[in-house]
Amino acid sequence: MKSSVLTNLVLKPFNWLRKIRGLKLVYTPLLAIVLFTLVMGIILGTLQLQDKGQQEAALFRELSFAKQRIQLRFSNNTESLNTINREIAASSDDMKLKQLVREQSNDLVQNNQEIVKIIWLDADSSRVWSVPISNPKSDWIGKHQNDQAINEALSSAIELSRVTNRTSFSQFISLDFAGSQPVAKDRRTVFWQVAPNIVGGQAIGFLAALYTTQGILDVIPAELKAHYRFTLLSDNDRVLAISSDRNTPKRAFSNQTSLDIGVLSPNIVLRIDTYPPPTDLTFRMLIGVVLGLSVFVIWSLWSVLKQMQVRQEAEANLRTETSFRNAMENSTPVGIRAHDMQKRITYVNRAFCEMTGWTAKELIGLTPPFPFWPDSKRDELVEKMNRVLRSEIDLKNGIEGSIMRRDGTMIQTRTFIAPLINEKGKQTGWVTSLIDISEPKKIREELAASQERFITVLEGLDAAVSVVDLENDKLLFANRFYRENFGDDSKGHFMLAGNADDLQTLHDVAEDLQDSPPGIPTSFLYQESESEEIQLSDGSNKWYEVRHRFIPWVDGRLAQLLIATDISVRKEAEELSRQQEERMQFTSRLTTMGEMASSLAHELNQPLSAISNYCMGVAKRLEGNSDPAVTKEILPALEKASEQAHRAGTIIQRIRGFVKRSEPQRKSTTIAEIINDAVGLVEIEAHRHRLAITSNIADNLPTVDIDPVLILQVLVNLLKNGLDSTREAYPLSSRWSAPPVAISADLDTSIFPAMLRIQVSDGGAGIPESVSERMFEPFFSTKSDGMGMGLNICRSIIESHHGRLWAVNRMDQEQTKLSGCTFTILLPLVSPEATEAMGAKENI
Template sequence: MKKQVPLSNWLLKPLRWIRKIRGFRLVYTPLVYTPLMAIVIFTAVMGVILGTLQLQEKNQQEAALFRELVFAKQRIQLRFNSNADSLLAISRELAASNDEMKVRANALQQAETLLGDEHEIRKLFWLNKNNEVQWVAQANRNKKDLGLGDGQSAEQINLVKESLRKTINISQATGQPAYSQFVALDDKQVDPIVREKRIIFWQVVPISNGLDNLGVIAALYSTQGILDVIPAELKAQYRFTLMTDNDRVLAISSDRDTPKRAFSNQTSLDIGVLSPNLTLRIDTYPAPTNLTFRMLVGVVLGLSAFVIWSLWSVLKQMQVRQEAEANLKAETNFRNAMEDSTPVGIRGHAMDGRITYVNKAFCEMTGWEEKDLIGLKPPFPFWPEDKKDAQEEQMNLALNPKHYHEMKEGIRGIIVRHDGSPIDTRTFIAPLVNEKGIQNGWVTTVIDITESTKVREKLAASQERFITVLEGLDAAVSVVSIETGALLFANRFYRERFGDDSKGHFDLVGGQMAHHAMQELTEESSDQNPGIPPSALYQESESEEIQLIGDSSKWYEVRRRFIPWVDESLAQLLIATDITARKESDELTRQQEEKMQFTSRLTTMGEMASSLAHELNQPLSAISNYCMGVAKRLQGSTEVDIPRDILPALEKASEQAVRAGTIIQRIRGFVKRSELQRKLCSIADIINDAVGLVEIEANRHRLSIVSSVTENLPEVPVDPVLVLQVLVNLLKNALDSMREAYPSSSRWSAPPVKITADLDTSTFPAMLRIQVSDTGGGISEAVIERMFEPFFSTKAEGMGMGLNICRSIIESHHGRLWAKNQMDAERTKLSGCTFTILLPLESSESRETENERNSQTKPS
């Protein structure tokens, strides 16, 4: 059945249209209905009345117009019929009489009488059977021609005669009166302003006695004269137009213009059997002003404007209220949209627990429709059958104002969907307070935690598998809190080796001092970046090899890093792998390398033997010469000032002798084989010994060595002989690079080989840094990658063990050795190479001793 639309909806459409234009938001109340309906009804009634009057007046005007048109048509047709009868009478009289003179006089008199009564006929002609003019009847008898008037061209006269000839042929062929086509004539008078264009046509009536054709009567019609048949009073009220069937205007009663909405009508004229098709059109002139009708329209418009103004005033007064209601509606729509779009189910309860509201998400969650849930009281149908009592008791407890604060973490429960499938939920309850601050119900939010529960279970299973893997590792894995120092996690390997406390963890990272240093570093980083742990703390440190001294000395490879723990606190993760077996193997390898180092030192001394012999001869010869000179001087001189001359010579001889002894002592110490014996040494002394050993060869090749040692450097626990061997080897390599880069003639101006010693504070803890730099040709990248490999050498006579032994010596001191090329100022080519040595400031044994000392002093 089609739904009926209330009438008020149709009546309110104009007001809605006004509201769209003006931007008003209206609330349709009876206060608005009353003036609105009054406007609509009044306007409708007055519109009907005015429309009826207008339509009635229009119908009356059209009826009067039609009557006048029919009257004019009848007048014209009667005139043509009368003219036709008169012409037929004249033709019959000419055909029946034998007295030509008498007939001609009578016919001419009848014709003139006809011309005097009818204005549309301009002339009458009697033409015999040879088309010769017998007489002409016209109003102006001074003209004896066709009556075309002055000023007509020969072309127009021929056109009129040709039209007459064709009409005569048609009439004689049919034996009936015939009409010609319309011919337009231009009257060219002296004054071109009064020039007139006339349209004429012929009517031909045949003259016949039944057997012979005796000629014709030709009447010359003027189309303008046809309109003269219409009474003058009609032409004063209407405009008549004579047209052909193709809307060609033949004559018009007046040149006055008609209004745009003038009434008009037209009809066809039937003036004869063989007549042309003529149409008579009638148009109305503007009617006189209808003051009464206009006053009525003005009154209606004025009253409508007054009522609209009154309604507008009411609407303006209601605007504030309408805006408030619109804002409330928008807020309500926004709240409904929020409630419908949220994935959290929302229920509203009365104080007795009855459901008063459910949102779309809750209906989708449970599969129940809103109409099935509104008004239900506990127990609800979406509770499991076996848990309804427990959940009802739990809900009653939560809805109690005294206890609902205790359930801020929500209520864990199960909801059964309409199809029977269960889902895990967590429900939160809050009081529902109205605008007066009075609680009138409860609102509960229900969250589906089925997926999160499954994810939690999967995470628990994954964690269990991960812990199983960690328990099976043959490495100690431990996590210690940075703040408290408590052991947070330890796997089976750690517990078997170090127990269930964090002592073993700290022993592997450097004892309690390391723990305090980590705490201070963390606090400083937190102060610089509050709330955000520094990213550098989470980078994994390089592996370290730690030896624990105890019942059984064990070596461990330790890797550690800082990690955020599950409670967002900072913790340290440590992975320690037992490398005792590998260290024992490395010790055997080290012993073999020591033998190779001894052999290398002997080889180095062999290379230096010739230089040493040459250099030692010079100071010894000087000593000999000084001594011989002194002896001769003393023997042959009796002067008292002899001691002043002798003393400087003796001092120089003594210096040269000391220098020769020092060189020999250093050579003996270098050649002598010794075990790795650490002792606290000054790195400046070791560097000076190295420079003294190599400086002889440098001077021989016109090169120089410059040393730079930072003041107040701490003593380091090293084997001085082995470290001296490394520095001598590196200085010799630097001199070889300088010899290849500079020719012999320019070596005195070449930059010196530099050896420096300082502290490297970029590492933690700080380390001693020794650098040997030259300005030679540098080392290619391919050689740098392999230069520390055994038996790899770029020298034809080299064994390829020097740099390998040097790295082994430095690594046996727990240090590092590497090489890096230098670039020139334009960074286009190599300009030398720098070898860098990093040595710890304290040995692992001293660190163990310090740890034991700290553990002994720690209170029980």
């Protein structure tokens, strides 16, 4: 008895410990489920409150946007009505402007769905005209019995506008439609907006626009009306218009605001109601799912509690090992499969299944021949597999082969095989791993084909391509053209690349890069030089256009790539073209001289006549009178005769200098003198055709090194073309309004270095696009008596000065038609010869 009591006393604490441990295992997950349920409830409630706040904020934002759209539309409409009023005031005597005003009013009605009619009333409130004349949008107005209400509302709005001299609005008019009319629903409520036309403080008329409240809602975007219901209300909560008849749920959110469309407008309230999604069902389903999952987990815990204690340790170890092995196998793109001693597949990883397109369940248990082997190679693969398993084939580098996916596509693989040894050291099978080499093999094949194509293209080029190692001057690559013309060494490369000093510099750069840290600076590479034209000094007199750049060779060495194109034929053609252009320039000068002969004769006739008259007067006075006082009267006449003779001589000297043929000779010249001479030569012809020439020369322009005779020829030609264009655009009767032909000179500082800019602008009809594409071509002319060489020679002269010449059409202020053309000349401030001379002095 005592022993049993002692036993109970000793075992009782251990029993309590076991119970506490069991309770801990049971109630800990239960407590976690309860806490999880509470947290989920709090989160769902918080989300619901947050969603409600977001919906209210979005509702207010969309209401503000809709209000802004409506206010902006009314503001634009009011501005349009005031604009039309100004046009009406200006079109009192002009029928064309009156018609334009009606068209503007009609466009306003057609482009604004809220306006159905616009009426113009005179100062006595009598209707003068209305728009649109016939339009389904407004025809319904005359088809109901509400004319009296509409006219009364219009009269009251006009009177209010007359008193205040401001835009006013009428009260809302509820229309009563007879029968079922299609517009009855959309335009049941209307109102007038009246804009007075004030001239000199008095109203000369009123412009009235009839609005529909339903049309105001059409200003709101359709996507907003699809998610919200918009309602227009009056002060007494009377519904003026509604965007949808669909009812909103009881828990829908709403908000409203006053529109304030005008100072003298009735108060309109815009209300917005939401169509919230059915979130209640979703929320309840989430709560049900959470509770259901909690109950299910509690029940599951009770069912697995007994087995948990026994299997916990074993499962933990197995889970760790399995996770490690799965992570290894799933992280590798290598396909792995295992075979037993009967060659049956016992295991495949995920990569192998993805590689073949077969699932693990379909592959495990299969024996050779396998379904992923190509049908045409199954016997060969069975034999090869037997030889591999008997170790008759060296597996150091693997076996290259191919497998067929389930969809029939082939992939190239490399297979490695290793024996599978168990814990007792006995072989139980084999493990094979497959690597997909389709893409690398395809890339290698494409690279080989690309290299072959590249070499073929280089060999077929009619240009010398060579690559030279800058460390040892060794020729690394040369195409066919280079080998045929320069041999198999690098002499031709350096002969084309530059002189011996440049070669030594390249050697020094290569040595510095070799001593520097690994890698060639990218800033040094890929800097392609400007193309150079080089004439060989080997007696062949061939010309080559040469480009070269530095590149890293395949082994990392610095190399120079050179491409030389034979341009001997082009240089010969350019020389022939230059000679031809010189002859054409002389012909053009003679032609221009012939055209100006009549003008010069007229100009010279006046000073020569004056000289003759003054001389005759002197002779008559000297015949009969030798008084000394006569001498005082004779001297002024002689001075005037001398001035006129000097003027005639100056004009003749200009013509002789212009016609005289000479080689281009550059000299430091002031561009203002050339422009003044050109204007003086052409101004005679301009006055004869009742046209004018203006010049605008910037101050402090530097002198430029140019051939003044050639540049004068260019400016005279461009001025004459401008006069011809203006003369064709303006007949003789209207040339008093023709703009003058303008010539200007300044510095263009938008480019570097700055250049001298000369522009000749005319007010003619511009140059058609078809002509502008060819106007600089030789022998192309739009004149019946033109040779087509003027502009071509002008461009040749400018380009011989290393400048540019181009033409740009100008548009009128409305940007609807051409209003003239501007020829622009850019000339360098310093000639290339002077630049080279300065560089030579600095080198010395």
